[in-house]
Amino acid sequence: QVQLQESGPGLVKPSETLSLTCSVSGDSITKHFWSWIRQPPGKGLEWIGHIYHTGRSNFNPSLRSRVTISVDTSRDQFSLKLRSVTAADTAVYYCARVAVDEDIVLEPADMGPNRYYYYGMDVWGQGTTVTVSS
Amino acid sequence: DIVMTQSPVSLPVTPGEPASISCRCSQSLLHSNGYNYLDWYLQKPGQSPQLLIYLGSNRASGVPDRFSGSGSGTDFTLTISRVEAEDVGIYYCMQALQTPTTFGPGTTVDIK
DSSP, X not given: OOEEEXXXXXXXXXXXXXXXXXXXXXXXXXXXXXEEEEEOTXXXXXXXXXXXXXXXXXXXXXXXXXXXEEEETTTTEEEEEEOSOOGGGOEEEEEEEEEEEEEXXXXXXXXXXXXXXXXXXXXXXXXXXXXXXX | OOOEEEEOSEEEEOTTSOEEEEEEXXXXXXXXXXXXXXXXXXXXTTSOEEEEEETTTEEOTTOOXXXXXXXXXXXXXXXXXXXXXXXXEEEEEEEOSSSSOEEOOOEEEEEO
């Protein structure tokens, strides 16, 4: 059974960097794409970005200047760094698997999940609450 | 960005009765490969979102067959054939055609 577990500080000071790690068990991080999504208190879901095991990544333009997503294939982990945080970055942060079948190439020119047959964000972590406050 | 809208905002349901949620998108989600890049997710109270439907109409593994997805282009529908008490929560549609991936605002389903 595939499981994802987010970890990292629950409290970050304004202007500092939020750092989270997602640990993957039951599957290899060298398959599929891996995403970060967040949900501010009482609000909806916002996609932050995704990464492939090669390090190829894509981000929400609204956050691109502040976001880094990296992958550690030796540990089956991927990480999120969000710089210069403000109170608006307070949210529950989820990691999720974007399942694809890499044996079915649909769009050779596409470097994202749509390059392959796509199965949706089929496994999610339990989420971790990050509060930005001094 | 592709803008997603959902209706209704809130949906009180009676167990055993059908229910449906609409999702509309600011541009077509039909790719040239023939697939509609529209997913449905359910976030039960206090839980993470869970995948129900991918590519418009494909049920995810383990999802009961009372859930079905339909539609193409810009208009999609999630239908629950017979609502059960465990189906309460917030339902989100999500487009995966273009980055940034975007979600609808959600539809809250609760029991009458």
